[in-house]
Amino acid sequence: MLIDTFWYILNGIRPYIEKQSNFRKCISPKERLSVTVRFLSTGMAFRSLAFSYRIAHNTIAGIIYETCDVIWECFSEKHMPFPTAELLEKSAKDYEQLWNFPNCVASIDGKHVRIKCPKKTGSKHFYYKGFFSVVLQAMVNAQYKFLSVDVGAYGRQSDSGVFSESNLFQHIET
Template identity: 55%
Template sequence: MNVKSNRKRALLLLLSETSPAVPSSSSMWVHPINKERETHGEYHHLMPQLRNDPPKFKEYFRMSAETFDYILELISPVIYKQTTNLRKPVSPEERLSVTLRFLATGLSFRGLAFTFRMGVTTVRMIVLETCDALWKILQSTHMPVPDAQICKHAAEEYWTKWNFPNCFGSIDGKHIRIQCPTKSGSQYYNYKQFFSLVLQGVADARCRFLTIDVGAMGKQSDGGVFSSSDLFRCLEKNAFNLPESMPIPNTNVETPLMLVGDEAYPLLPYLMRPFPRSNLNIPNKIFNYRLSRARRSVECAFGIMASKFRILNKSIETQVEFAEHIVKACCILHNVIIDKEGTDYDLFDETSTSAITPLPTSRKRQSRNVALNLRNTLKEFFISEQGSLPWQDVMQ
């Protein structure tokens, strides 16, 4: 019995020595396909050609090479990884390229992993870290916290371009589609019957975002989103140090600086909304037209951003916290591109915001008397000789 047992053990030992070991996929440090990243990866064989073709570079990255290099120089120290004895890290330029392609196309992490010859987890971490770095590094320069000087300058531009006095921005909110968060119930399920988080933005006359608020749950009402936002608290406490009043151009009448919004927002001394649509007389129609015209800046801002970054036109398939980083990165990149290249109104297409759903129209609210009087003052200005526009009677 012992002899047979020993022979069996010897035979098994011989087989184990002669048979080649087949490593499991989980034990691989780098998959064989990904080992050829520097030869066949999209970045390595395409980037040199894009550098020599500026129009194609802009089409690929949604920005010029100069803007790309400007961003890269600022965020490189944050996203740089040190070389080790085990393997060579992904360069900051390649990390930025992967992230911009994710934002520009909305491709899945798995799809990008194949084209760039990387692991899925590697792509996910690159996008997360780079989006976070984009916001933290660029926000202070390209979307600083508004103050009196910024708001006054914005109001001057608004009057020049959109003919609305003492307005420093237009406000709007959009639902950004996300996958159902784990154990969230119906908290993120909105009135359009899909899961979302809310992006609320204030745009200046050049369609840049002055400030944004990201992360409200899709189920929240329009009033709840605004009243629970940091923007509302700042305006209520005058944290921006806005002057109490400024003269309307070409008159001695003074009003405070204000925002303009649609029916989804309340009428407040610092926030104008349209007159109710029922039983409108001509002066009220003219006011609504002028306000609607002023609101075009924020509609253009959302439209241009959604045209550049297609990730906003599909469901963001990440955790909510990660989705917030992605949305913030899109907003700050939108501002950087405008600051460096100007506003491209040709990109604005109302159909491009079809996946970015607006907030619902609000029910009638109790408006403050001060705000009512302010709206009437503006209405009278718009039909006066100093404030009227030649075409407004036809457009209203």
């Protein structure tokens, strides 16, 4: 990640992740974002991050979940707005101009992300290839920029099933 990007994100989320306490020294917003970026870029275990940053692993978990939520809340509307008709029309023109692919508004695909089987879910998350998963489905424009992301569908669902139950599909249908 470029340092300018790091500072841009930090300046946007600082007021929401900054903590005040009279009892102990708080973990700074800069360090909170650093831990989160490290986790997202490497997938390191919370215990390894705890050792690297000298922060308890359960605190690391809370920091990462909170920071990811705040990043999404602060930046999703600006950087990944819900696709409008105008945006999809522009995307269709770009596909035709760049790739000579008419009547295409986006490329869409799903990825099964392995998980441990959640309790009391039965076979909802069981993927036919023999592991438990959730589905991450993304849609990109002609320049490979994300237009839409849907995460959390059950692993047993097909790509078309995930798309037909997504917010984007429901919006297109209406």
